[in-house]
Amino acid sequence: MAYHNVLYHARKRSYPFSTMATREELKVLIDQLPEPRLEAVRKMLEHHVHPPPSRPEIKQMQLAVSGVQRAGGATLPRDP
Numbered sequence: 868m869a870y871h872n873v874l875y876h877a878r879k880r881s882y883p884f885s886t887m888a889t890r891e892e893l894k895v896l897i898d899q900l901p902e903p904r905l906e907a908v909r910k911m912l913e914h915h916v917h918p919p920p921s922r923p924e925i926k927q928m929q930l931a932v933s934g935v936q937r938a939g940g941a942t943l944p945r946d947p
Contacts, residue, residue, distance in 0.1 A: 888896075900908060 897905075897908065
């Protein structure tokens with residue numbers, strides 16, 4: 868699509884060029900949160916700081932799928 872086309876609008880960035888937030892920026896954002904949202908943010912941060920242990924059955928499935936893909940094997944059927 869041509870960039871000078873009237874119908875084309877480049878996506879505006881909703882964030883500054885640096886996407887890495889500092890601790891101070893995060894603290895300021897958290898301080899601005901309404902009280903009911905704090906628990907959801909706490910859970911999200913907790914998940915990133917202390918991720919749940921990986922489940923062996925998930926790892927086995929991932930290995931099986933990657934083996935089939937490398938062998939050029941069958942693909943999963945798709946719903947119509």
